[in-house]
Amino acid sequence: MPDDCRSLEYEAPSSHGSTSDSECPPDVANNAQWRGLLRFMKKGSHMRFAHPPKTIPKLTRRTVKRIKEDLIPGLHSSVPTPSLDPDFYCFKSSWINFSFAQLKAATNDFSDDLLIGKGGYAEVYKGKMEDGTYVAIKRLTRGSQEEMTADFLSELGIIVHVDHPNIARLIGYGVEGGMFLVLQLSPHGSLAGILYGPREKLDWNIRFKVALGTAEGLQYLHEGCQRRIIHRDIKAANILLSEDFEPQVSDFGLAKWLPDQWTHHTVDKIEGTFGYLPPEFFMHGVVDEKTDVYAYGVLLLELITGRQALDSSQKSLVMWAKPLLSVDKIKELADPCLSDAYDEEQMKILVITASLCIEHCSVERPQMSQASSICQTF
Structure with a gap:
């Protein structure tokens, strides 16, 4: 990661502090x-x-610390804590x-x-x-x-x-x-259940609808909700589908609050789903909106290619797709199950958006509002 990128990304103080393990x-x-x-x-x-x-x-100090960090980000920092x-x-x-x-x-x-x-x-x-x-x-x-x-x-x-x-x-x-x-x-279940299940594969119109709706849901969490929320576990299994295949983001077990004053939250252990986690998370434990943006980019690649984030041999979809994205080989990226039955302009839009969202340096990734706008330009 370039030094200039790193300095922009990690200026905020850490949001966690040390406490006694047990009380x-x-x-x-x-x-x-x-x-x-x-x-x-x-x-x-x-x-x-x-x-x-x-x-x-009374909870142990470790548990209290974790609950407070989840519900009151910035508690252990000099940054003012938002009131509950x-x-x-x-x-x-x-x-x-x-x-x-x-x-x-x-x-x-x-x-x-x-x-x-x-x-x-x-x-x-x-x-x-x-x-x-x-x-x-x-x-x-x-x-x-x-x-x-x-x-x-x-x-x-x-x-x-x-x-x-x-x-x-x-x-x-x-x-x-x-x-x-x-x-x-709904009877449709999750996106993963249909995209990778034994049943008939999703057609392109539904895939594009899922891409748009998921972006809108994440934009709401980041910018439209009364409190700033980072989901932290965006993946195909956590996108439920309504009766009319409207995507619904689910599972807030790893979600974090972030106050407006904070650029990011820092965690000290790896939690999430491999294949969807961005580089800065492994390197520095950084969690912010761009964590979800990266995972959304991986999700777009799944919709485009029909491949899982990690295949049975633990090969990364991002690593497989990046060489094809760099030379704009859309035909080779597209899911063979689609049999060319997709809108080329919509496909290009999702390919461009995915490429931006999985940038190695987080500051080069778009905000979810920007990613959503790109998808809706069609």
């Missing part, structure tokens, strides 16, 4: 006090977490509190056949409720009860403030037998 016994997550929190959450969808009941134990309004932990009244029995029935006892996504912290199942509604059920699997609770509250703290047609809609949650988030899902 209470390691088995605190298993005691009756944590069960008190679960009972509190089971009361319904109108409760607030701004003033938790006395039965909730008292409604930050308020559940939406429309959210349904599902029982474990309901979730178990919807997924056929969490059958492997219905597993549509899996990561380091969660599994996602396709489900069908009693009324025929299709849902995506995210089951948190990360470590202890304490860790899952922290992840659960962190993700809800972001989702509660998000409302856009291209962002997946949360319809409920569950806290019996684990911690679950329940999202609206």
Whole structure:
């Protein structure tokens, strides 16, 4: 990476600081006090977490640090910290509190056949409720009860403030037998499920629609939402498709808040999906809007080529595509499954946008608003 590029990219101070690893016994997550929190959450969808009941134990310093960094970026820096309004932990009244029995029935006892996504912290199942509604059920699997609770509250703290047609809609949650988030899902499932599944491949019109809608969803998160959000895990598996194939960005398990004063956030461990992570993340742990822009560029390459971000031999799609992008070999980039049945001008637009978004130096990548404008120039 050129020195001038690096200096522009990493001027802001780090957003994380050091704290003691532990403050209470390691088995605190298993005691009756944590069960008190679960009972509190089971009361319904109108409760607030701004003033938790006395039965909730004090979290370890490590967990508190991570929650605060997620919800209040810049806490450990000299940069002023944005204030949290008292409604930050308020559940939406429309959210349904599902029982474990309901979730178990919807997924056929969490059958492997219905597993549509899996990561380091969660599994996602396709489900069908009693009324025929299709849902995506995210089951948190990360470590202890304490860790899952922290992840659960962190993700809800972001989702509660998000409302856009291209962002997946949360319809409920569950806290019996684990911690679950329940999202609206159409029979189409995720982009990955169709693009790489055994069924008929997506035609070009739908691929182009997915490219446009995903850009609009990310632009909203970066610039249109009441708080600046970096998703951090944009990939085909996290793009759900509505009945009319409108893309909806989902899974905010790794998402970060960034205050306006910050140019970036710095993390000290690698989290995300290989194949979609930009160079600066591996080199310096930098997370900002350009993290999502890079992943969006990889997603465009998937739509264009029909290839996965990492193939079965762990070969990078970006590394395969860059030589072809540099000489504008669109015919060789295009998915053979399309059989030349695509709009050439639209294809050129997506190829150009993808090429810009996967630039090695983050300052040379466009903002999502710019990438969205490029795609819409057709």
